[in-house]
Amino acid sequence: MKLNFLQGVSWRPVVSYFFLMVIFFALLQLYAAKKLSVLGALLIILPLSVLLAWLLYRRVIGPLNEIIAAARDMARGNLDRELHLCTPDEIGELARSINEMARQLRETIAMITEEKNRVRAILNSMADGVIALDRDGRVLLVNPVVEEIFDLREEACLGKKILGVIRNYDLERLLSRTLESQNSTSEEIKILGAGSEPRFFRLQATPLKSCHGETGGVVVVLRDITERKKLEQMRTEFVANVSHELRTPLTSIKGFLETLLDGAIDDPGTSRHFLEIISQETERLTRLVDELLNLSKIEERRVVHRWQRVNLEDIISRVVSLFRPRAGEKSLTLILEVSRDLPAVYGDPDMLAQVLINLLDNAVKYTPPRGSITIRAMVRGDQLRVEVEDTGIGIPAESLPRVFERFYRVDKARSRELGGYGIGLAIVKHIIRAHGGKIDVQSTPGKGSLFFFTLPLAENVSG
Amino acid sequence: MSPRSSFERALAELQQDILRMASLVEQAIYDSVQSLIRLDVAGAAQVIMSDEMIDELYLEIEDKCVKLIATQQPLARDLRVAITGIKILLSLERMADHAVDIARATMCLSGQPLTVKCLDYIPRMARLAQQMVKDGLDAYVNGDVQKAREMCALDDEVDYIFARVFRELVNSMREDPRTVMQSAYLLYVSRYLERIADHATNIGEAVIYLVTGERWELN
Numbered sequence: 001m002k003l004n005f006l007q008g009v010s011w012r013p014v015v016s017y018f019f020l021m022v023i024f025f026a027l028l029q030l031y032a033a034k035k036l037s038v039l040g041a042l043l044i045i046l047p048l049s050v051l052l053a054w055l056l057y058r059r060v061i062g063p064l065n066e067i068i069a070a071a072r073d074m075a076r077g078n079l080d081r082e083l084h085l086c087t088p089d090e091i092g093e094l095a096r097s098i099n100e101m102a103r104q105l106r107e108t109i110a111m112i113t114e115e116k117n118r119v120r121a122i123l124n125s126m127a128d129g130v131i132a133l134d135r136d137g138r139v140l141l142v143n144p145v146v147e148e149i150f151d152l153r154e155e156a157c158l159g160k161k162i163l164g165v166i167r168n169y170d171l172e173r174l175l176s177r178t179l180e181s182q183n184s185t186s187e188e189i190k191i192l193g194a195g196s197e198p199r200f201f202r203l204q205a206t207p208l209k210s211c212h213g214e215t216g217g218v219v220v221v222l223r224d225i226t227e228r229k230k231l232e233q234m235r236t237e238f239v240a241n242v243s244h245e246l247r248t249p250l251t252s253i254k255g256f257l258e259t260l261l262d263g264a265i266d267d268p269g270t271s272r273h274f275l276e277i278i279s280q281e282t283e284r285l286t287r288l289v290d291e292l293l294n295l296s297k298i299e300e301r302r303v304v305h306r307w308q309r310v311n312l313e314d315i316i317s318r319v320v321s322l323f324r325p326r327a328g329e330k331s332l333t334l335i336l337e338v339s340r341d342l343p344a345v346y347g348d349p350d351m352l353a354q355v356l357i358n359l360l361d362n363a364v365k366y367t368p369p370r371g372s373i374t375i376r377a378m379v380r381g382d383q384l385r386v387e388v389e390d391t392g393i394g395i396p397a398e399s400l401p402r403v404f405e406r407f408y409r410v411d412k413a414r415s416r417e418l419g420g421y422g423i424g425l426a427i428v429k430h431i432i433r434a435h436g437g438k439i440d441v442q443s444t445p446g447k448g449s450l451f452f453f454t455l456p457l458a459e460n461v462s463g
Numbered sequence: 464m465s466p467r468s469s470f471e472r473a474l475a476e477l478q479q480d481i482l483r484m485a486s487l488v489e490q491a492i493y494d495s496v497q498s499l500i501r502l503d504v505a506g507a508a509q510v511i512m513s514d515e516m517i518d519e520l521y522l523e524i525e526d527k528c529v530k531l532i533a534t535q536q537p538l539a540r541d542l543r544v545a546i547t548g549i550k551i552l553l554s555l556e557r558m559a560d561h562a563v564d565i566a567r568a569t570m571c572l573s574g575q576p577l578t579v580k581c582l583d584y585i586p587r588m589a590r591l592a593q594q595m596v597k598d599g600l601d602a603y604v605n606g607d608v609q610k611a612r613e614m615c616a617l618d619d620e621v622d623y624i625f626a627r628v629f630r631e632l633v634n635s636m637r638e639d640p641r642t643v644m645q646s647a648y649l650l651y652v653s654r655y656l657e658r659i660a661d662h663a664t665n666i667g668e669a670v671i672y673l674v675t676g677e678r679w680e681l682n
């Protein structure tokens with residue numbers, strides 16, 4: 001116990017004080033004995049006190065200054081500075097503890113930084129958007145997905161209120177509601193983002209509890225559900241359209257059957273005529289159901305693709321020969337411009353034939369007599385390109401983006417007259433997509449249309 | 464809390480309120496244009512209905528603003544902030560009304576396919592007008608005088624397209640009397656879009672006045 005106490009004391013200052021005291025007494029003694037004048041005493045004292053002051057400075061004040069400077073530096077965030085005071089006294093001890101503290105802080109900060117980087121990395125790699133707000137509703141963080149959706153930069157929005165960054169009524173309402181109630185909320189909202197099309201998002205807002213359990217900010221996750229919304233809408237339209245399309249022939253069949261049952265059956269001329277109409281309508285119904293099945297099969301990708309090398313030249317000539325008689329009836333010229341040695345593609349020959357059939361069917365249908373239809377096939381880069389061009393009625397510009405939609409027909413009355421349901425091109429598009437290709441159309445109303453699609457060449461397709 | 468800081472807080476809140484209303488107005492303009500392009504009656508009806516909410520919000524914020532001026536009697540810059548707030552509110556409210564007008568026109572236009580050609584000018588005008596509204600509000604949020612001044616150029620473009628649309632529509636009326644109804648409605652629509660763009664420049668002017676204290680004519 002006693003020894004411990006003694007160990008903590010550094011001897012140097014004690015000794016020097018003791019020494020000073022001895023000298024002081026000696027001088028006092030000498031002065032009292034009149035052996036020394038005031039001047040003499042001063043002459044002895046002065047160099048001694050200078051020496052002492054110097055010692056004090058070297059041993060105490062200098063090191064303390066250094067420690068103060070280092071501490072200031074650390075407060076400013078520079079923790080790499082180390083104190084080199086290895087004296088065995090209290091000051092050395094102080095320096096060592098400060099070094100130790102700095103090391104610990106360095107470690108903690110490194111840990112926190114690493115943790116923060118990890119969280120950042122997770123946020124950055126998320127497919128969903130994330131926005132965090134503090135208690136006052138100011139932006140703490142947004143991730144890159146949000147930056148992209150709203151075309152903004154994170155630095156520009158930190159510390160701002162959400163409305164100053166993203167002007168969306170529903171988003172702001174959801175966030176302030178969550179901030180206030182401190183309950184998780186979720187909602188679907190529409191956002192006019194950077195693009196021209198609106199996007200739909202499912203929002204999930206969760207309150208952030210701060211570590212002391214007081215109310216904190218809020219974090220919201222935005223999941224893009226635009227595709228799903230579109231599909232939902234298409235499905236609704238589809239069902240409505242199908243019902244309508246099925247209803248029309250059925251009504252007519254029912255009407256004629258009733259008339260027949262009511263007695264028209266006894267008149268052979270009329271009944272034959274009616275039965276013919278019924279047969280035609282049944283034909284229409286069958287075709288519609290077939291195409292629907294076809295379409296849904298393709299959509300569900302349940303069709304077993306008979307993947308194989310396909311020589312498109314053969315298919316083209318086969319399909320074109322199918323259409324020759326019909327074209328002849330309308331005095332349409334069919335022109336074939338197929339490059340020689342057309343490379344093969346991978347795909348299902350029946351489906352690819354279906355594509356050409358649907359395109360040629362349209363071309364023949366929508367081209368008035370004495371027009372011409374040209375079928376071209378060539379290599380473009382690493383793709384095979386096939387074109388079907390006609391000199392027909394063409395498609396107005398505003399309808400161009402829609403002709404590949406199910407049941408879309410430019411002129412409903414006219415198409416129906418020609419027996420169309422608006423499914424042909426939807427099937428074509430699905431088949432080409434399933435084959436990894438692209439299809440598009442150009443058209444000038446009154447002049448003609450050009451449908452073209454591309455398929456990857458077989459040599460570029462693995463498997 | 465000193466009265467000063469409570470006043471400042473009230474001003475900040477006012478700006479938030481204005482932006483909240485702006486978000487609804489931007490949405491209404493967008494929806495009205497979309498429903499016009501698609502001739503979507505349901506969408507147009509929704510725009511018309513949502514205007515009620517905008518009007519309510521407008522009255523509420525205007526009230527707050529007036530009370531603020533009356534009770535705090537702000538001076539100099541603070542007064543400018545409050546007054547610009549009212550100006551911007553007014554422009555926003557007008558824009559919302561024009562969005563409703565466009566939606567009404569859409570209701571009348573739907574039912575038959577559009578045969579008039581100038582339909583691709585109108586979306587372009589609409590895009591520009593929407594961009595201007597966005598720029599004006601962004602300038603307001605950030606006190607960005609530069610951006611506010613740049614809106615001039617867009618407004619000139621809108622005016623230019625408007626003149627062209629006007630000519631084309633009048634021509635089409637002359638050529639084919641069957642399109643008179645359609646053309647007339649589209650003429651209205653383009654006029655509304657042009658007005659929306661004008662109100663957007665008003666917002667730009669208000670921002671310039673707010674920041675610099677100068678009046679500046681953008682158009």
Ligand SMILES: Nc1ncnc2c1ncn2[C@@H]1O[C@H](COP(=O)(O)OP(=O)(O)OP(=O)(O)O)[C@@H](O)[C@H]1O
Nearest residue numbers: 362363366394403409410415420421422423424425
């Ligand atoms: N070559 C073309 N020339 C002009 N219009 C065309 C041409 N091809 C397609 N269209 C337009 O695109 C619409 C959609 O075509 P699609 O093939 O999907 O349907 P359809 O021909 O009406 O009916 P279906 O093919 O199901 O019997 C057509 O109704 C027609 O208005």
Ligand SMILES: [Mg+2]
Nearest residue numbers: 362420424425
């Ligand atoms: Mg077809």
